[in-house]
Amino acid sequence: MDKKAFDNFFKPYSKNVDNANKHGFWKLSDALIIQIIKDNIPTNIDENVVILDAGGGTGRWICDLSKIYKSKFVIFDRSIDMLKKARENIINANIENRVKLVEGDLKMMKSLKSESIDYIISIYSPISFIYEKEKAFSELFRVLKRGGKIIIMGHGFYNAIASKINNYCADTKELEVLDNEQIVKWGEHVPQLNVFSKEIIENDLRRAGFSLGKTYGVPVFTQPGLEDFDPENKKKSIISSALEKEDFFNKVFKLEMKYNSQPTIVNRGMNIFTVATKK
Numbered sequence: 001m002d003k004k005a006f007d008n009f010f011k012p013y014s015k016n017v018d019n020a021n022k023h024g025f026w027k028l029s030d031a032l033i034i035q036i037i038k039d040n041i042p043t044n045i046d047e048n049v050v051i052l053d054a055g056g057g058t059g060r061w062i063c064d065l066s067k068i069y070k071s072k073f074v075i076f077d078r079s080i081d082m083l084k085k086a087r088e089n090i091i092n093a094n095i096e097n098r099v100k101l102v103e104g105d106l107k108m109m110k111s112l113k114s115e116s117i118d119y120i121i122s123i124y125s126p127i128s129f130i131y132e133k134e135k136a137f138s139e140l141f142r143v144l145k146r147g148g149k150i151i152i153m154g155h156g157f158y159n160a161i162a163s164k165i166n167n168y169c170a171d172t173k174e175l176e177v178l179d180n181e182q183i184v185k186w187g188e189h190v191p192q193l194n195v196f197s198k199e200i201i202e203n204d205l206r207r208a209g210f211s212l213g214k215t216y217g218v219p220v221f222t223q224p225g226l227e228d229f230d231p232e233n234k235k236k237s238i239i240s241s242a243l244e245k246e247d248f249f250n251k252v253f254k255l256e257m258k259y260n261s262q263p264t265i266v267n268r269g270m271n272i273f274t275v276a277t278k279k
């Protein structure tokens with residue numbers, strides 16, 4: 001993706017993205033992600049461990065994870081606007097001494113030394129924005145230490161097909177491109193994005209040299225409404241309203257976590273979230 005298109009998307013996006021998790025659907029999705037991270041990165045790691053958030057944007061994940069982990073963090077992102085917001089968030093969270101901000105492209109992470117990172121997380125699909133994705137997977141493998149673990153997310157392929165059919169009644173040409181090229185475009189101002197099945201993202205990781213662990217769908221049963229993608233976060237879908245009820249939220253969360261790593265269920269995921277290790 002060229003820099004102009006990238007910046008045109010992320011400049012306005014950086015202003016409102018941190019408010020999305022106030023809505024029920026995104027609150028649920030975030031809770032699932034945090035649980036999966038805690039299930040795969042021990043919470044008792046020490047302060048010398050380094051967690052890289054690849055495509056970490058505004059740093060909101062690091063602000064949340066800093067309450068769980070006493071480690072150091074690196075936020076690596078291509079968007080200056082997102083990193084500006086990240087700096088504000090980190091200062092407000094009083095964790096400046098634990099977080100390093102790095103501007104750069106995941107395809108060319110020259111500012112990070114080989115085998116300098118203990119764990120990598122990549123949430124809400126930065127890899128979907130990278131057209132030469134094999135270069136990014138190779139770089140992520142390079143910077144990770146032996147024995148280190150990556151937990152990386154991409155937009156779901158089969159979910160994209162279902163949404164384009166049911167929510168958008170997309171024309172046959174668009175569906176053909178999605179099916180054959182695993183590329184989706186959600187709106188006029190949204191760049192084309194890579195989409196991943198369980199099999200695609202696992203194969204990409206394997207080709208880069210990783211050994212595979214679990215793959216999850218996030219979420220697998222809960223479907224967002226179109227209102228949940230309101231860039232100003234003012235609209236609210238039926239499901240987001242329903243998830244404001246604590247008992248319903250808790251039950252849906254338990255159902256999601258019970259089934260979201262089952263191989264026959266994973267590809268239902270709106271996002272595909274895969275764990276792998278560098279051995």
